[in-house]
Amino acid sequence: MTKIFVPCDAAARAVGADRVALAIQQEAARRGVTLDLVRNGSRGLFWLEPMIEVETPAGRIAYGPVTPSDVSALFDGGLLDGGVHALRIGRPEDVPFLKRQTRLTFARCGIVDPLSLNDYRAHGGYRGLARARELGPVGTVQEMTASGLRGRGGAGFPTGIKWKTVADTSADRKYIVCNGDEGDSGTYADRMLLEGDPFVLIEGMTIAGYAVGATKGYIYVRSEYPDAIRTMERAIVLAEAAGLLGAEAGFDLEVRVGAGAYVCGEETSLLESLEGKRGQVRAKPPLPAHKGLFGKPTVINNLVTLATVPAVMADGAKAYADLGMGRSRGTMPIQIAGNSKHGGLFEAAFGLTLGEIVDDIGGGTASGRPVRAVQVGGPLGAYFSRALFDTPFDYESFAARDGLIGHGGVVVFDDTVDMARQARFALEFCAIESCGKCTPCRIGSVRGTETMDKVIAGDRREANLALVEDLCQTLKFGSLCALGGFTPYPVMSAIRHFPEDFGRPRLAAAAE
Amino acid sequence: MLPILHDFQATFGCIPAPAVPFIAEALNLTRAEVHGVVTFYHDFREKPAGRHVLKICRAEACQSMNGEAVARQVLDRFGLDWGGTTPDGRLTIEAIYCLGLCSCGPSAMLDGQPIGRVGASTIDDISREVGR
Numbered sequence: 001m002t003k004i005f006v007p008c009d010a011a012a013r014a015v016g017a018d019r020v021a022l023a024i025q026q027e028a029a030r031r032g033v034t035l036d037l038v039r040n041g042s043r044g045l046f047w048l049e050p051m052i053e054v055e056t057p058a059g060r061i062a063y064g065p066v067t068p069s070d071v072s073a074l075f076d077g078g079l080l081d082g083g084v085h086a087l088r089i090g091r092p093e094d095v096p097f098l099k100r101q102t103r104l105t106f107a108r109c110g111i112v113d114p115l116s117l118n119d120y121r122a123h124g125g126y127r128g129l130a131r132a133r134e135l136g137p138v139g140t141v142q143e144m145t146a147s148g149l150r151g152r153g154g155a156g157f158p159t160g161i162k163w164k165t166v167a168d169t170s171a172d173r174k175y176i177v178c179n180g181d182e183g184d185s186g187t188y189a190d191r192m193l194l195e196g197d198p199f200v201l202i203e204g205m206t207i208a209g210y211a212v213g214a215t216k217g218y219i220y221v222r223s224e225y226p227d228a229i230r231t232m233e234r235a236i237v238l239a240e241a242a243g244l245l246g247a248e249a250g251f252d253l254e255v256r257v258g259a260g261a262y263v264c265g266e267e268t269s270l271l272e273s274l275e276g277k278r279g280q281v282r283a284k285p286p287l288p289a290h291k292g293l294f295g296k297p298t299v300i301n302n303l304v305t306l307a308t309v310p311a312v313m314a315d316g317a318k319a320y321a322d323l324g325m326g327r328s329r330g331t332m333p334i335q336i337a338g339n340s341k342h343g344g345l346f347e348a349a350f351g352l353t354l355g356e357i358v359d360d361i362g363g364g365t366a367s368g369r370p371v372r373a374v375q376v377g378g379p380l381g382a383y384f385s386r387a388l389f390d391t392p393f394d395y396e397s398f399a400a401r402d403g404l405i406g407h408g409g410v411v412v413f414d415d416t417v418d419m420a421r422q423a424r425f426a427l428e429f430c431a432i433e434s435c436g437k438c439t440p441c442r443i444g445s446v447r448g449t450e451t452m453d454k455v456i457a458g459d460r461r462e463a464n465l466a467l468v469e470d471l472c473q474t475l476k477f478g479s480l481c482a483l484g485g486f487t488p489y490p491v492m493s494a495i496r497h498f499p500e501d502f503g504r505p506r507l508a509a510a511a512e
Numbered sequence: 513m514l515p516i517l518h519d520f521q522a523t524f525g526c527i528p529a530p531a532v533p534f535i536a537e538a539l540n541l542t543r544a545e546v547h548g549v550v551t552f553y554h555d556f557r558e559k560p561a562g563r564h565v566l567k568i569c570r571a572e573a574c575q576s577m578n579g580e581a582v583a584r585q586v587l588d589r590f591g592l593d594w595g596g597t598t599p600d601g602r603l604t605i606e607a608i609y610c611l612g613l614c615s616c617g618p619s620a621m622l623d624g625q626p627i628g629r630v631g632a633s634t635i636d637d638i639s640r641e642v643g644r
């Protein structure tokens with residue numbers, strides 16, 4: 001029976017994948033052919049979604065973007081044998097966007113049936129856990145440290161060191177918490193994994209539990225991701241039935257759903273939220289590794305971090321650490337988003353330049369207009385101008401340019417963008433999402449938004465810009481967490497790199 | 513407490529005021545503590561929304577795809593402002609900050625179903641779906 005793949009990924013569904021799947025089934029029924037329709041995750045080539053694939057002796061052949069009205073003609077062209085059609089892409093692996101990637105964390109995403117444990121195993125699943133058991137808990141933590149893997153949630157803290165702290169803290173109970181809050185605009189790597197390869201997270205968290213001596217894990221997923229929540233919950237039930245979770249496995253997992261608060265992605269706020277409280281940020285110390293969920297030692301890691309653990313363990317720390325540049329080892333799933341011609345998930349070793357990502361891989365803008373600004377690292381990340389396109393994508397290089405890579409989101413804007421409005425939005429977002437604990441963040445952001453409105457209206461521009469710049473200083477030094485503390489990044493970078501949008505003289509090209 | 517609040521909202525469409533003392537007692541908390549939690553999170557409503565809920569993304573990646581102008585068109589089409597409900601109670605439109613569909617923007621979600629590349633024809637689809 002011919003296998004046809006139509007993604008169930010929320011972004012593919014958002015552009016009509018369900019209707020395409022239905023049309024394929026109806027067309028097959030009409031023609032009296034039986035086929036095995038699999039709902040896979042997305043390969044992450046979003047400009048081609050809905051992208052369907054057919055299994056043929058020559059490998060999987062992709063077509064896209066497919067609409068329901070194309071389906072009949074696709075069958076006429078011999079879809080089931082990978083036949084010709086204007087939408088035929090060929091083997092997905094040969095598409096340059098995929099060919100140039102190094103997929104470790106996303107090795108299976110878009111290929112397997114997300115809820116098939118057989119598929120998961122057939123594609124290398126549970127090799128990481130087996131190797132962890134061979135090395136023992138201490139050896140596993142050492143391996144994670146040696147791999148150089150750093151937290152993919154934004155702060156870039158070395159994962160092995162975090163785990164060692166929890167492993168070395170004795171307690172009657174310890175927890176593994178997966179941060180799947182993914183609130184950053186321009187990011188969807190967590191979502192794709194939850195929907196496209198949920199077992200990798202189960203395996204990663206099981207390894208973490210084994211390494212530090214924790215028997216219970218929570219996956220905190222934002223409520224904006226209903227599909228992801230559903231798939232993950234089903235995967236947990238399947239893993240329990242197979243004895244991969246539960247008493248036999250010595251590790252339990254539960255999904256918890258957020259409630260629409262960006263700040264709950266901050267780790268201490270997330271723990272408060274898991275405990276059923278308002279998601280207010282806790283002062284550190286104590287570190288979650290010492291006193292985390294319910295006061296117990298807790299590993300809290302980003303979802304991509306945990307989903308990378310099986311790959312690191314399966315092929316060894318060295319293979320992972322051999323990739324990357326400087327102190328940024330391994331691969332990063334970069335999410336090319338916004339006004340990009342070839343928007344999608346691009347997993348690659350650290351070190352590509354921003355220009356390569358935006359222009360070569362992303363192909364410039366979707367609108368066809370020139371790229372003017374790029375925001376990297378979510379709403380707290382800096383805006384970059386073309387003059388900074390030589391910045392290599394790694395933690396330190398971005399920090400050196402007063403930016404951050406955050407969770408790997410790269411949002412492209414064309415030349416219609418008004419950077420004063422973007423700076424205003426950054427302040428407004430801070431005001432909307434502030435947890436309320438610090439005055440500069442709670443009140444200052446509201447004043448900042450009003451002041452930026454005056455700048456935009458042309459009311460005493462210089463004096464008001466000076467006020468905004470002062471406020472940014474106060475936010476930077478008077479905030480307990482990065483929501484207030486990093487809001488100055490987008491604001492100040494917009495003012496610095498795009499002065500002409502604030503009524504200041506344009507930067508001379510040479511000085512840019 | 514979040515799972516309980518989500519259940520309440522799924523059943524009643526909001527966290528009705530009379531539920532607060534009930535939840536407080538069940539969890540051995542004060543009413544103020546429960547109220548504090550309900551009001552902290554954007555998801556929880558104190559009044560029920562319309563029969564359909566359309567959430568439109570207002571975050572950066574959707575802004576870059578002209579999302580604000582598209583959102584304005586949708587709001588105007590139904591004569592609503594952010595957070596508003598049509599007089600016949602059919603539709604509520606709310607702002608949301610990122611749905612994780614950022615490479616297929618502008619994005620929205622209608623009754624939990626994701627919608628990407630929102631434009632003139634998708635707005636018509638939405639209209640049809642909510643029956644207006």
Ligand SMILES: Cc1cc2nc3c(=O)[nH]c(=O)nc-3n(C[C@H](O)[C@H](O)[C@H](O)COP(=O)(O)O)c2cc1C
Pocket residue numbers: 150151152153154155156157179180181182183184262263264265266267268300301302303305306481482483
């Ligand atoms: C306002 C704010 C929002 C954050 N949102 C997230 C998020 O959505 N996901 C995430 O993994 N980390 C987020 N973080 C970072 C976490 O606090 C924490 O560093 C991370 O979960 C640690 O995991 P890692 O070491 O694997 O990156 C956020 C931080 C701040 C200050």
Ligand code: SF4
Pocket residue numbers: 263281433434435436437438439441442479480481482483484485
């Ligand atoms: S900076 Fe803002 S979000 Fe962070 S703790 Fe302070 S008030 Fe809360």
Ligand code: FES
Pocket residue numbers: 185186187569570571572573574575609610611612613614617619
């Ligand atoms: S920014 Fe709109 S979906 Fe992510």
